[in-house]
Amino acid sequence: MRRGRLQIAEDMNLEARENGGTRKSRRREALLAEMESIFLEEGFAAVTVDGLAKxxxxxxxxxxxxxxxxxxxxxxxxxxxxxxVRRMGRIAALGQDGPQRRIFAYVRPGVTETKKASRKFLEDIQSFEPALLALKDHQKQRMEMLEEIIEDGISKGRFRKCHAHLFAEILLAAVNRINEPDCLDAAGVGFSEAFDELYDIILNGVLV
Known part of the structure; x- marks a missing residue:
């Protein structure tokens, strides 16, 4: 987990600089936060700079x-x-005392934060290539961190030997599916219950 710890230190330094920055930089961060809320709720394709300014x-x-x-x-x-989202995941993962809990602590912010994103926002990302490339890079980085957590668990004897990358792919796919409303509706459960059930299945299996 060395790389993860180095990254978390960088993240904390970044937050400290943002929180202790100049009045101008704080205003900039406030505007970015407000624009993020607008984009997540409404998308960004139809938004104009004139409209944002107003x-x-x-x-x-x-x-x-x-x-x-x-x-x-x-x-x-x-x-x-x-x-x-990545920073929240790393902070959550490093706050846990074992690889089992680190896995789900890491992926959970990716789900909870995505739930704030409207369908329009996600559609706009798909149609705006630079944003789509950023999303793909984001997923690649999440995959690398998750794979690192799994490999750490294998090396410590907490997980049996397995294909870490494939395990990470399957886990993220399952988490993404749980995040879709039709999946929860069909199962008749809420998000937290579904997430806990996945956690139990992944770690304990289904055999008696």
């Missing part, structure tokens, strides 16, 4: 100081959101 009660110039074009603003907001 809703955020700032000038267009202020927004263009954050990024030079609407596309750049959108990409910055999306990458910021994805980076926070």
């Amino acid at each position: 809703r955020l009660k700032c000038s267009k110039r202020t927004l263009y100081e954050i990024a030079p074009t609407k596309q750049d603003i959108v990409l910055l907001v999306v990458e910021r959101w994805l980076a926070r």
Whole structure:
């Protein structure tokens, strides 16, 4: 878990710099947070810089100081959101005392944060190539971290020897499926109950 610990230290330093930054940088972060909320709820394809400026009660110039074009603003907001999901996962994982709990602590923020994203937002990402590439890179990084946690569990004798990458792929696919409303409706359970059931099945199997 060495790489994960180094990354978490970098994340904490980044948060400290953001929290202790200048008034201008704090204003920038506040605007990015507000834009993130708008994009997650409404998508971003139909949003204009004029419209954003009016809703955020700032000038267009202020927004263009954050990024030079609407596309750049959108990409910055999306990458910021994805980076926070990864950071939350790493912090949660490193707060656990064993690889079993680290696995689910790591993936849970990816599910809970995605639940805030509207269908329109996710559709807009699919149709905007830079954001789609950012999402694919995000998934690749999540896969690498999850694989690292699994390999750590194998090396410590907590997991039996298995194909760590394949296990990570299957687990993320299951988690993503649970995050879809039709899956929960068909099963007749809520998200937390479904997540706990998956946790039990993965770690304990189904054989008596």
